[in-house]
Amino acid sequence: MYIVGIEPKAPGLHVFGKAYTPRLGLAQLLTIAEQSGHQCEIFCEEITPIPWDKAARADMILVSSITSTAPRAYALIKQIKEDVNSTAPILIGGAHVTFLPEEALAQGADYVFRHEADESFVQFLEWWMSQRNPRELLSIPGISFKIGDQCHHTPPPARVDLDTLPTPNLDLIYGYEKPSSISLITSRGCPWNCDFCSEIAMFGKGYRFRSEQKVIEDIKYYDRRYGKSPIFFAEDNFGANRLRLERLCNSILDNGLVRSYDGQVRLDLAKHPKTLALMNRAGFQRAYIGYESTNPESLEAMGKGIGSDEMGHYTKIFHKRGIAIHAMWILGFDDDTLETVKNTIKACIKWRIETTQFLILVPIPGSRLYERFKKENRIFNWDWTKYDGHHVTFYPKKMTARQLQISVMLDAMPKLYRLGQTLRLFIQNNMRTGIGLFSRRHWHPVREFKANRLTLFARIWGKGATKKMKKPIREYLKQIPLISSRTSAPLSDESSSHQI
């Protein structure tokens, strides 16, 4: 069969737009299908427009989506069915439809795959290639489909053993020539369970990971294919098992696979400076860290397990070990005020954080937050394209929705990416790298100087991106209700919200 995967484009500009990183779900599934003899291709709209002549020939079409890309996914399904006139079955999966399968079925998908689909997709393929007995379909876990008007949902699938999965073949992605950085996902699940996150609901509680041997094989596979490229450990929480992380760093060193690595880790990994030193020795250059908030009450309420008073100190430890930081903050928690936004900007400047992403709280389906906001009738915008962290979609508690929107997207981001601020940071970082070289604490000073330069470019790009976002954000302000909650009276004066 000729199987096509489609990853719809993001609805608007986002800070990761510069260097596109594909999600690996489709690559993972279609590598398995390819190894069973099917011809497979993936079209990521963010890379190239969909070549419809090819898509029209597909025997099966897989569409992947997250919440913000779901409307585009549904539009594509409509286009495939109505304009392209394809009769191929359309499968959809990912972190949005897992929790709203009936929405996807109503929008034209033939089969919805909930949770992880590595095994259920293989079973489905076998079913599709056989007699297609409807009763057998019911024995495939984690799928939803319609018979007549009736929706059927089979029980969730079992957790996949990650060592059984092949390395995703990125050549399946059409037009993805030589990635500037290769994404690797080496774990699923998380030992934490933050209120606003759907990781646990999606992949289950507890942390599963691919063995070091398999990860080393993955790296060697990509080295053979692309040469020694930087690698981004893209999973939500790469360092959740510290001993495994240390074993992996040692394996990287033993196998001579040192190069520039980035990864998403928690800030409290800094409790173990020796682990950070080992990471730096293996080539870790940049940590993507969900700081979430500087507000102690918000941190407590979301169950973060890190206090705001510890954050500055932990940040310093990362820096001392030669690891730069991309900090991700969320604003709009129930205890957040305009003061929280101000404090967060101050903290980023004071702690010399290299790059920063300010996000507005998103009630994503699958999270406890989503259920709570729905129950409290606090969501005012159900347009999923706005669920990208750049738009307020709910009534915050201690400020108005407009104040939150303006303070984060129109005030905070531009303040952080001021040119003077960027140049000062560039000089400070280079001085720190120089001192690290002198004290022999940093393992790869040349690479670190290069990383400092990359930070400079990323911040300059970030400044441009925030500027570009201004117009659509101002447009969006018109859609935000002039009330502070569903029950309150209209606000008389909005001008105060422009100042923070």
Ligand code: B12
């Ligand atoms: C890598 C990553 C990124 C990368 C690249 C993402 C990209 N190109 O869109 C970066 C860092 C750039 C990023 C950015 C963002 N991300 Co992100 N990201 C991830 C992360 C950590 C890994 C994705 C991945 O490759 N997973 C591994 C694969 C194997 O899992 P999977 O994609 O879910 O696929 C499996 C199943 O879902 C299913 N499946 C998926 N699709 C399909 C399709 C079919 C037909 C079938 C049968 C099965 C199937 O089978 C797959 C194999 O089991 C996930 C969390 C996670 N653990 O998945 C978050 C996650 C996808 N991101 C999320 C979010 C919110 C964002 C941002 C909006 C954050 C922001 N405001 O900046 C942006 C949006 C970017 C955009 N495109 O618009 C959320 C999405 C939640 C939601 N419901 O929308 C997630 C789930 C994190 C979370 N726990 O909240 N992200």
Ligand code: SF4
């Ligand atoms: S936000 Fe991060 S730490 Fe919290 S549950 Fe999600 S993946 Fe785990």
